[in-house]
Amino acid sequence: MAKVKTELKEVNLQLVQTIADQQLTEDRLNLQLNRLRLMYEFVSALNAAQSVNEIYQIALNGICTALRTSRSAVITTLANHCVQYQESVGISQDYRQSIEAFFEDSSHQVELKFRPFPYCAIFPSDRILQNICLAESIGALAVFPLEYERRHLGDIVAYFDAPRQFTEEEVQLTQTIVTYVAIALTRKQAELALKSSQQFIQRIADTTPNILYIYDLEEHRNIYCNQAITHLLGYPPSEIQAMGNLLLNEVIHPDDLERVKEHYELIQNRRLEENPEDLFLFEYRMRDIHGKWKWFYSQETVFFRNADGTVKQTIGAASDITKLKEVESSLQSSLADKEVLLREVHHRVKNNLSVVDSLLSMQARYINDAEALRAISDSQRRIHTMSLIHEQLYQSHDVDKVDFCEYLQRLVGNLYSSTSFNTSQVELKLDVKPTQLNIDTAISMGLIVNELLTNAFKYAFPNNNVGLIEVILYKSIDDDNLHLIIRDNGVGIPENIDFKATASLGLRLVRIMTQQLRASLDLSCSSGTSFHFTLNPNLCKT
DSSP states (O other): OHHHHHHHHHHHHHHHHHHHHHHHHHHHHHHHHHHHHHHHHHHHHHHHOOSHHHHHHHHHHHHHHHHTOSEEEEEEEOTTSOEEEEEEESOOHHHHHHHHHHHHSTTTOOOOTTOOOOSEEBOOSOHHHHHHHHHTTOOEEEEEEEEETTEEEEEEEEEESSOEEOOHHHHHHHHHHHHHHHHHHHHHHHHHHHHHHHHHHHHHHHHSSSEEEEEETTTTEEEEEOTHHHHHHOOOHHHHHHTGGGHHHHHBOHHHHHHHHHHHHHHHTOOTTSOTTOOEEEEEEEEOTTSOEEEEEEEEEEEEEOTTSOEEEEEEEEEEOHHHHHHHHHHHHHHHHHHHHHHHHHHHHHHHHHHHHHHHHHHHTTOOOHHHHHHHHHHHHHHHHHHHHHHHHHHSSOSSEEEHHHHHHHHHHHHHHTOSSOTTTEEEEEEEOOOEEEHHHHHHHHHHHHHHHHHIIIIISGGGOOEEEEEEEEEOTTTOOEEEEEEEOSSOSOTTOOTTTOOOHHHHHHHHHHHHTTOEEEEEOSSSEEEEEEEOGGGOOO
8 A cells, every 4th residue: 555655656746747847848938939929029110110219229128128127228339439329228318428438538449349249247347437337326237249241330238237147048039139130220221321312313313404214115104204394394293104105195296206206116126235325316396284395305325124135214314405496496597598698799799790890891992002901801801700709609509618610610611712712722621629618718719720721821822832721629638738730731931931020910919819828839830831739728818
């Protein structure tokens, strides 16, 4: 019987031990579940925090709960190694100011980055710090570094009444809290930096006078535009985006619509290997909210591509050039009026020169002196040379420039046909290249050709000699100089005549015109006579 009692007692003890173990296990499970619940609530609160200060407050509440204290603080290290309190619980303002003042002294500054995680709370060894802590009834403290990806974000300081060793459970819980706080701070700082950057970019975009926009080529709609579109066209950005794929049809001028669509088709078909930095420029009209058409000048470039390299979106800036277009139209109209007036001026100058020519012809009828008649005839040829210029300008599309090739052919032809010798006696050869000259240069060169050809016709081939007269005009490829050559294979200039000192009016005119044109003259009399003029049309005196 006693043996049975003993066995029963042992069974009861085992049962009690089993129940106790089960209770202990259950308590531990409940503790772990409670810890998990608290950590879930803690992490959820961190994720929901709207500011860095709110994260600091949540962190302090978590540390105080985990380490069973009522006092803690978050401090950050400044660039000069001083410390600054960001948030605190249970400590006075005087204490915070005393600690900040203590670390302002360079001899007390310490490097707080990457400090080891503490496993106990201790009393500081520095006497000044001891006095500051005792004044606040602080008997020990522990500094937990907030670090993430080798970045020191600050420190959490927990304060206690006396030094103490942390339990393994407290260490694990505190390490978890500190890790989650560091992650939350990093994420929130990144969010704030991104938001600040976005706000900065948005302020720039909204203050620029041009319309900034992003256009989706596949969806045929605007996905972004700044406030400038409201100032210039009256539409709020939301209304532009609400137009969707009807945007182009709604706001682009019908005459420009097809061209704008072709522009976007061209961009969409550009491949990745083509120049990705190309700017696409085009002009078009858009209708404002009041129905008025305005001109815009856009510069676009590729903003986003699909995986296959095709362009999906472009980003661009559109400038209002309506006033410039109005000024351009006004200038074109004014220019057209001035061209008509200038043509009329050339026509009247030509008519006036013809009147002078007629007056000289009438005067010649009353003159019997042969020398005087020759002088009048020479003057008429010179007048006709100038008259041809004004006649050509009156008939030309360009009222500023003369097609000197065409003019030279007409001038030489008129001189050749008006000579008194048999045209079969002297061959006239022209080799002239198309050249545009201003009126002053053309008149000076025309007078030179008139004088030299007239002299050649008169004196180069006496006694009905047969010969050749050449007129050559070309432009150098290397230096852009213009070359005029007038030469014959006649008898040449007599040796007793000095070209530079002759009293002949015609040759004096040639020298004067050469100086006005800033031309160089190469005169050769070895085989007949050759005048070679070299000039730069851009440097000629007007």
